[in-house]
Amino acid sequence: MAPFAGWDMPIQYEGILAEHTETRTACTAFDICHMGEFELKGPSAEADLERLLTQSISSLDVGRCRYGYLLNDAGGVLDDLTCYRMDDDRFMLVVNAATCERDSGWIRQHLSDDTMFTDLSSAMGKIDIQGPTSRRKMEAILGAPLPDLKYFAFAEVQIMGDSCILSRTGYTGEWGYEIYCPWYATEELWNMFVKEGGIKPAGLGARDTLRLEVGYPLYGHELTEEATPVAASRGMFINMDKDFIGEKAVEKDLAEGTVQVMVGLKLDSKRAARTGDSVFTLGAAVSERPSGVVTSGSFAPSLGVAVAMAYIDESLASAGTQLEIDVRGNRLTAAVVDLPFYKDGTARKR
Numbered sequence: 384m385a386p387f388a389g390w391d392m393p394i395q396y397e398g399i400l401a402e403h404t405e406t407r408t409a410c411t412a413f414d415i416c417h418m419g420e421f422e423l424k425g426p427s428a429e430a431d432l433e434r435l436l437t438q439s440i441s442s443l444d445v446g447r448c449r450y451g452y453l454l455n456d457a458g459g460v461l462d463d464l465t466c467y468r469m470d471d472d473r474f475m476l477v478v479n480a481a482t483c484e485r486d487s488g489w490i491r492q493h494l495s496d497d498t499m500f501t502d503l504s505s506a507m508g509k510i511d512i513q514g515p516t517s518r519r520k521m522e523a524i525l526g527a528p529l530p531d532l533k534y535f536a537f538a539e540v541q542i543m544g545d546s547c548i549l550s551r552t553g554y555t556g557e558w559g560y561e562i563y564c565p566w567y568a569t570e571e572l573w574n575m576f577v578k579e580g581g582i583k584p585a586g587l588g589a590r591d592t593l594r595l596e597v598g599y600p601l602y603g604h605e606l607t608e609e610a611t612p613v614a615a616s617r618g619m620f621i622n623m624d625k626d627f628i629g630e631k632a633v634e635k636d637l638a639e640g641t642v643q644v645m646v647g648l649k650l651d652s653k654r655a656a657r658t659g660d661s662v663f664t665l666g667a668a669v670s671e672r673p674s675g676v677v678t679s680g681s682f683a684p685s686l687g688v689a690v691a692m693a694y695i696d697e698s699l700a701s702a703g704t705q706l707e708i709d710v711r712g713n714r715l716t717a718a719v720v721d722l723p724f725y726k727d728g729t730a731r732k733r
Contacts (some may be wrong), residue, residue: 385587388480390417393586402589403684406555410514411585412576415561416569419483420503424473427495432474435493436466437612437633439622443468448535448552451620453478453486458611458632462486463602465552467537475503475548479602493628508569512582513559513593515729521560524580529560534731543568543575554590556597556728595690596683597730598647598722604658604678605645605692614641614694643675643694647724648706648717650689656680656708656715662693663707665716674699677708683724690724691717 384391393414395402405411423432432440438451448467452460462482467475478486483504491500512521522528529549530538537550548563564572576582591601600606605615611629612621613636621633650656662675675695683690691708699706704719 387587388417388483390480392417393584395586395588396584399586399588399592400684402583402585403592405583406514406557406585406589406593407685408515410512410517410520410557410559410582411589412573412582413511413513413585413590414573415509415511416566417480418504418509419478419480419486420507420509420563421476421478421487421490422469422473422501422503423476423490423494423498424470425495425498426472428472428474428498431494431498432466433625434627435490436464437621437627437629438466439625440466440468440474445470446536446538448537448550450535450552452606452612452616453489454611454627454629454633455489455608456628458629458636459608460602460606460610460612461489461608463600463606463612467548467550482602506566508564508566508572510562510564510569510573510576511554511559512562512576513553513555513585514557517557517559520580520582521576524576524582532560543571553730554599555593556599556723556725556730557593558729558732591679592681592684595679595681595692596685596723596725597728598692598724600645600692601679611636611641613637614643615645617644640697642697644697644700645678645692645694646700647720647722648677648691648693648708649686649720649724650691650708650715650717652715653682653687653689654710654715655682655689656691656710656717660691661709662695662717663709663714664699665705665707667707673709674706685725685727689715692722695719 438449453462465477532551550561656677660677661673677693680691707714
């Protein structure tokens with residue numbers, strides 16, 4: 384266990400490698416109760432969210448969800464989040480724990496008078512069942528079929544007599560489900576899946592190696608308040624056909640490009656680079672200016688080598704470019720590769 388954003392969070396149970404492998408080959412249960420959830424409803428909720436978020440909200444159907452960014456006035460990323468359309472005039476935002484309080488204040492500050500905002504975070508639990516066998520395993524435990532959900536779709540379902548939200552967004556690259564339930568039902572639900580149902584639990588350690596292998600950004604690492612999301616997303620998850628807070632800065636970066644862009648780096652060994660390690664051109668002297676910096680790095684269990692995500696000079700960002708990472712005084716060779724590192728995930732399977 385370790386402290387995180389005011390929570391005591393499970394880092395590992397059996398072990399990161401075992402939990403990672405179980406998620407890729409079967410399924411595991413993640414305790415994700417630390418995430419924040421907001422409800423926005425009312426006749427102006429859609430228009431307010433269009434102005435607050437980079438993704439398109441007006442084109443989002445009921446029962447679908449969409450990933451995007453909450454930006455400040457300068458275009459910096461306050462958070463990356465997922466927007467759920469619950470009804471024509473009712474939405475749920477799922478936000479990161481570390482930014483939950485700040486997100487709440489910023490959003491409230493920019494709402495119309497007839498949009499109602501409710502912070503659901505303390506009233507809601509969240510358990511993620513992730514892995515290619517998750518549907519079969521959950522249906523066996525529940526004794527009932529799950530609804531047929533497309534990727535980034537959700538449905539309101541009854542579990543143990545409680546109304547829950549079941550979605551398929553995931554953060555592992557595998558087929559899986561997120562269960563939003565009333566806080567009082569969380570422990571009983573966890574015990575049903577894990578203690579009685581035999582689904583192995585997984586912690587934040589495996590969650591991080593899994594998301595890194597599929598190239599998903601982590602707020603505070605690949606995404607920060609100091610830069611627009613353009614260098615990380617290459618314009619994805621941003622709808623430039625509307626007005627939104629931070630739009631001018633995003634438009635400038637899209638038009639002119641950014642000095643550095645986010646890339647994947649595959650190392651030649653199992654030794655991992657870490658956040659903050661400097662990236663150099665091959666054979667560069669210690670005195671030379673670094674060409675980039677690692678934002679996330681780890682051994683990738685599914686690949687058998689270490690991988691990293693990094694911001695590097697745009698001129699070096701082509702796949703195949705050979706670079707060096709300074710890891711505690713040692714130079715490790717790495718090559719720029721296309722993301723995701725791991726390409727056999729089941730998340731988008733029909």
